[in-house]
Amino acid sequence: MKRAETSKWTILAAAVEAAATGLFLFFWPSLFAWLVFNGEFSDAGRALARLAAIALLGLALATWPMSGATSGLASVRALLAYNVLAAVYLLYVGIDGQLTGILLWPAIALHAIFAILLGRAWLVTNER
Numbered sequence: 859m860k861r862a863e864t865s866k867w868t869i870l871a872a873a874v875e876a877a878a879t880g881l882f883l884f885f886w887p888s889l890f891a892w893l894v895f896n897g898e899f900s901d902a903g904r905a906l907a908r909l910a911a912i913a914l915l916g917l918a919l920a921t922w923p924m925s926g927a928t929s930g931l932a933s934v935r936a937l938l939a940y941n942v943l944a945a946v947y948l949l950y951v952g953i954d955g956q957l958t959g960i961l962l963w964p965a966i967a968l969h970a971i972f973a974i975l976l977g978r979a980w981l982v983t984n985e986r
Contacts, residue, residue: 865979880914
């Protein structure tokens with residue numbers, strides 16, 4: 859039972875992170891660009907950032923844990939894919955070295971940690 863409870867908290871934390879990132883990116887795309895990439899978005903980049911923010915908010919809503927919901931596996935799978943791909947892509951950006959803001963490496967670490975925790979939650983969910 860404890861492992862299932864940990865999975866629920868992991869899903870909730872990952873969904874909160876996606877929602878918070880989406881809200882921050884939607885309302886302050888220029889600050890986000892500076893903090894994470896030490897750069898600026900063009901007008902088109904800001905529009906695309908806001909579109910990505912909307913997608914993140916949709917992901918957060920789609921995976922938000924509900925009492926009695928049986929879609930835990932789908933939530934874990936969606937959040938796991940998002941965090942693995944985000945960590946890998948941000949690592950690629952960081953290794954390139956041209957777009958490295960003060961929050962890039964912490965963001966990579968956060969997505970990697972969520973990927974590990976969600977991977978464990980996926981294994982727990984599949985054991986049932």
